[in-house]
Amino acid sequence: MQDLVLGIESSCDDTAAALVDANGVVVASVKVTQTEIHRPYGGVYPELASRAHVAEIVPALHQTLLDAGVGPERIRAIGVTRGPGLIGPLLVGLNTAAGLGMGWSLPVIGINHLRGHLRSADLEAPRVKYPATVLLVSGGHTILAYMEHPSAIRLLGTTRDDSVGEAYDKVGRMLGLGYPGGPPVDRLAKTGQASIPFPRPMLHSGLDFSLSGLKSAVSRYLEDAVEASYADVAASFVQAILELLVVKCRRALAENPSASLVIVGGVAASPQIRSAAADLCQELGVELCLPPLRWATDNAAMIAFATWDYIRADQHPRPVPDVRLSIVDY
Ligand code: KG4
Ligand code: ZN
Numbered sequence: 001m002q003d004l005v006l007g008i009e010s011s012c013d014d015t016a017a018a019l020v021d022a023n024g025v026v027v028a029s030v031k032v033t034q035t036e037i038h039r040p041y042g043g044v045y046p047e048l049a050s051r052a053h054v055a056e057i058v059p060a061l062h063q064t065l066l067d068a069g070v071g072p073e074r075i076r077a078i079g080v081t082r083g084p085g086l087i088g089p090l091l092v093g094l095n096t097a098a099g100l101g102m103g104w105s106l107p108v109i110g111i112n113h114l115r116g117h118l119r120s121a122d123l124e125a126p127r128v129k130y131p132a133t134v135l136l137v138s139g140g141h142t143i144l145a146y147m148e149h150p151s152a153i154r155l156l157g158t159t160r161d162d163s164v165g166e167a168y169d170k171v172g173r174m175l176g177l178g179y180p181g182g183p184p185v186d187r188l189a190k191t192g193q194a195s196i197p198f199p200r201p202m203l204h205s206g207l208d209f210s211l212s213g214l215k216s217a218v219s220r221y222l223e224d225a226v227e228a229s230y231a232d233v234a235a236s237f238v239q240a241i242l243e244l245l246v247v248k249c250r251r252a253l254a255e256n257p258s259a260s261l262v263i264v265g266g267v268a269a270s271p272q273i274r275s276a277a278a279d280l281c282q283e284l285g286v287e288l289c290l291p292p293l294r295w296a297t298d299n300a301a302m303i304a305f306a307t308w309d310y311i312r313a314d315q316h317p318r319p320v321p322d323v324r325l326s327i328v329d330y
Contacts, residue, residue, distance in 0.1 A: 002076035004068075005311070006100075007304025008061070010093030011085025011113050012140055013037075013044045015056040016300035017064040019075075022308050024123045026301045028068035029294075032056040035180065042173045043166075044139075050088030057096050064300075072104040079307025082110030085140070109307050116302035118145055118153055119309065121262045121291040123301055129259035129287050133252045135245065137273070138265030138297065139165035139180070142209050144248060146256045151309045156252050157207030164241060165267050167211040171218050171237050175230050185234050186270050192231030194239035196221060203244060207252055214240055242276045249277070253284055260287040264296040 004027060009016040018029035034052045038044050065071065080097035083090055094110070101108035117136045121128050131148045133156070142159040162170070165182060172181015177188065198217045201210040218237055222228055249261060261281055267273060268290060281288040295302060 002074060004070065004074050004076060005304040005307045006061075006064075006075050006078045007111075007116075007300035007302070007307060008057075008078065008080040008093045008097050009113075009116070009298060009300040009303050010053045010057060010089045011081045011083065012089060012298060013049050013052075014298045015053050015060050015092075016298065017057075017060045018300035018304050019064060019068045019070065020123070020301050020304035020308070022312075024126075024305050024308075026124055027070070028064045029299060029301045030060045030063045030067065031299055032060055039179050042179045043169060044086070046086045046088055049086060050092060053089050053092035057092055061096070061100075072106070075104065075106055077107045077109055077307055077311060079109045079111045079303050079310070081113045081116065081303050084113055109310050111303050111306045111310070113303070114141060114143065114145075115153065115306045115309075117141070117264050118147060119150060119306045120264050120295045120299070120302035121289050122150065123291065123295045123305055127289050127291060128262055129289070131256070131258050132260045132262050132289070133249065133256055133258040134262040134264065135249055135252075136265045137164040137245070137263065137267035139163060139169065139267075141265065142211070144207050144252050146252070146258070151313060156256065157209065157248065159209040159211060160202075161210055161212040162215060164209070164211060164245070165265070167215050167237075167241065168267065170215050171234070174219055174222055175234060180266075182267060182270065186238065186272060188231050188234040189238040189272065190235075192229060192233070192235035194235040195232050196236035198236050198240045200240050200244050200247075203247055207248055207255075209244065209248065211244075214244075238270075238272055242272055245273060246276050246280055249280060250284070253286060258286060260289045262289040262291075264291060266293075266297045268296050269293055 007018045013034040016031040019027040142163040144156040146154045169181040177184035201213040
């Protein structure tokens with residue numbers, strides 16, 4: 001019985017593998033994070049990320065199969081992140097998947113990482129009420145999307161420069177709070193006053209984001225201020241981010257009537273963002289869906305789950321000479 005998809009994720013700084021069934025039940029999921037490797041650099045160091053993936057990917061796959069207690073005979077297909085991401089880390093996952101596909105005579109499907117994130121909220125249990133507006137806020141991405149149903153995805157907006165997580169990380173570094181910056185910036189913000197009028201770029205236009213101006217404004221303020229209160233800087237920065245996210249979500253929900261607002265990505269861990277989103281949803285009568293953080297951050301289960309969408313959609317096999325040796329894109 002080939003009832004499982006093997007997912008592989010290596011687009012940034014997590015080496016992950018997972019086995020997921022057609023209903024999104026996660027039979028096994030392993031993730032090796034590289035935060036400690038990158039911490040001294042204040043951000044992801046691509047060459048070190050690639051090397052760590054090389055070291056970890058086979059053990060992660062082995063552990064996933066051991067945890068599930070299954071062999072390749074149960075696997076229907078291999079889904080692997082094909083991008084967006086860092087090219088070195090992506091190549092490690094893609095080549096491993098291609099090798100396994102050849103060895104086990106299984107099709108290999110290249111999955112768009114963002115599609116995985118957008119489907120992550122329904123892993124393990126159907127949680128999302130459709131149609132849904134989805135906000136993905138992580139270290140690598142900031143996007144708004146509309147999902148009429150699980151496989152009808154329309155991109156509404158994206159960042160023109162930095163992601164929200166990147167902005168948190170850079171401000172965290174400026175304030176000497178280490179990497180990743182999100183959690184300590186949030187904690188410090190709670191002790192300060194949001195008294196500094198940092199800009200809210202593109203607040204009044206459309207559904208795209210721009211965060212580099214906000215980040216530069218924080219940097220300039222810290223250079224110019226005679227005596228800066230770091231707590232007030234953090235509070236004012238977080239306030240600007242909250243206002244940007246709330247206004248864009250409000251606009252997206254007004255333009256695209258939705259039953260739920262889904263928030264995924266590492267930044268969804270922010271208590272301030274969670275509470276602002278809860279207030280917005282209550283006001284608009286929309287359900288707020290915050291999946292468990294282990295599925296909201298990078299993982300391979302979401303890639304395997306998106307692979308099942310491809311398998312279901314691809315009723316008629318594509319005219320490729322030998323799917324076992326081709327990476328099909330989805
Ligand atoms: O999704 P994720 O774990 O990884 C990738 O982007 O690949 O997201 C990590 C990002 C980092 O930028 C981190 O600073 C941010 O999520 N983050 C937070 C919080 N926890 C993590 N940002 C704001 N508040 C938090 N509590
Ligand atoms: Zn991601």
